[in-house]
Amino acid sequence: MSMMGKIVAVHSYKGGTGKTLISINLAAALAEQGKKVCLFDLDFRAPSLATLLKIEKSECWLNDYLNNVCEIDKVLLDLSERVHDGGKLFVGLANPATEAIRDMSAKDRKWEMRALGRLLALRTSLLNDKRLDYLMLDTSPGLQYSSINAIVSADLVLVATTFDRSDVDGTRRMLRELYDLFEKKTEVVLNKILDVSSKTGKDEIQSKVNDVYQVPLLGIVPCFCDILKARGGIIFSQEKPDHPFTRIMNEMAAKLDKMGQ
Amino acid sequence: MSNQDVAGRKPLQVLEKIRESLERLNEKIEVIIELQKHDRKDVQEPLSDAPLDVMTLLSMPDHLRKTAMTLCRMGRATAEEISEQTKRARAVESAYLNQLVIMRHLKKERNGRKAYFFVDRENQR
Numbered sequence: 001m002s003m004m005g006k007i008v009a010v011h012s013y014k015g016g017t018g019k020t021l022i023s024i025n026l027a028a029a030l031a032e033q034g035k036k037v038c039l040f041d042l043d044f045r046a047p048s049l050a051t052l053l054k055i056e057k058s059e060c061w062l063n064d065y066l067n068n069v070c071e072i073d074k075v076l077l078d079l080s081e082r083v084h085d086g087g088k089l090f091v092g093l094a095n096p097a098t099e100a101i102r103d104m105s106a107k108d109r110k111w112e113m114r115a116l117g118r119l120l121a122l123r124t125s126l127l128n129d130k131r132l133d134y135l136m137l138d139t140s141p142g143l144q145y146s147s148i149n150a151i152v153s154a155d156l157v158l159v160a161t162t163f164d165r166s167d168v169d170g171t172r173r174m175l176r177e178l179y180d181l182f183e184k185k186t187e188v189v190l191n192k193i194l195d196v197s198s199k200t201g202k203d204e205i206q207s208k209v210n211d212v213y214q215v216p217l218l219g220i221v222p223c224f225c226d227i228l229k230a231r232g233g234i235i236f237s238q239e240k241p242d243h244p245f246t247r248i249m250n251e252m253a254a255k256l257d258k259m260g261q
Numbered sequence: 262m263s264n265q266d267v268a269g270r271k272p273l274q275v276l277e278k279i280r281e282s283l284e285r286l287n288e289k290i291e292v293i294i295e296l297q298k299h300d301r302k303d304v305q306e307p308l309s310d311a312p313l314d315v316m317t318l319l320s321m322p323d324h325l326r327k328t329a330m331t332l333c334r335m336g337r338a339t340a341e342e343i344s345e346q347t348k349r350a351r352a353v354e355s356a357y358l359n360q361l362v363i364m365r366h367l368k369k370e371r372n373g374r375k376a377y378f379f380v381d382r383e384n385q386r
């Protein structure tokens with residue numbers, strides 16, 4: 001790990017590609033590997049971290065921080081007691097109240113510009129001052145202001161994608177017309193993939209990703225029935241350490257960490 | 262040259278003033294050169310409302326976006342500091358920064374001889 005922490009945005013072209021599942025489990029896996037991690041829910045149109053983490057209240061929300069009515073310290077919730085191996089895990093939540101969602105949807109360009117400034121300031125307040133190793137930003141899909149703000153603020157963008165045709169097409173366009181324009185380092189995470197049990201299957205997928213996206217592949221996540229059955233009620237990286245999904249998340253976390261060295 | 266007054270001013274001060282004027286003139290020439298190079302297509306009419314948001318960044322030509330993005334990350338910087346990040350010549354960055362000022366995306370202020378550029382997020386009209 002380098003001296004300076006890293007901001008990682010998790011983004012996708014379409015909804016339902018597993019951004020939040022990957023964000024939360026990758027953050028937990030990094031924390032389990034002893035890292036100091038913070039996970040932010042920047043999906044203000046459909047907040048979900050509060051529900052998944054079973055947190056009902058927060059002193060302040062990320063909405064308040066971006067509205068400049070509180071400092072980031074008031075937003076952070078320390079979930080380190082859920083981590084087993086000495087790492088730290090903090091979260092910042094988006095307000096799930098309907099009124100808050102409506103308010104965030106009605107923001108103008110000037111507000112978004114100031115919000116970008118507040119997001120950029122997190123590099124100093126969280127990575128420098130609090131010495132976080134990772135700030136992970138779970139974003140909303142597509143070309144929303146909040147997700148582009150997150151992408152601009154990030155050092156690395158993880159693109160969650162599936163083999164759904166419209167998703168592949170949209171992701172490819174986004175890679176060329178969004179991430180490239182901002183000169184962002186990008187890695188792809190393929191989710192819900194069938195038939196990856198054999199090495200040949202994995203190699204074929206790897207080669208397909210190289211051809212289609214021309215960016216590195218961080219990991220392939222098969223379609224797990226256990227994940228569907230859990231209905232978002234389990235953080236696999238914390239509660240199911242021996243599950244194959246957790247193993248994949250651990251491998252991805254290790255690869256991510258190696259990039260910073 | 263002796264340190265006596267020349268026309269009511271000390272020679273050193275006069276030379277300093279001339280240098281400042283030449284630097285400002287140089288900045289203007291750099292902008293003109295860059296405008297010629299890019300055929301003026303990238304400099305839109307100044308808008309009364311030109312927030313430097315991500316959509317504006319996306320719609321910028323590549324060479325200006327790189328400068329604007331770097332300044333966004335740094336908050337406030339001189340052309341020299343920007344050029345260290347972008348690995349482009351200081352004169353080139355100075356021209357791009359001044360273009361962005363003309364386009365009202367950035368503000369500029371002087372502190373002695375140094376010109377600082379910044380995004381005025383709070384007061385941008």
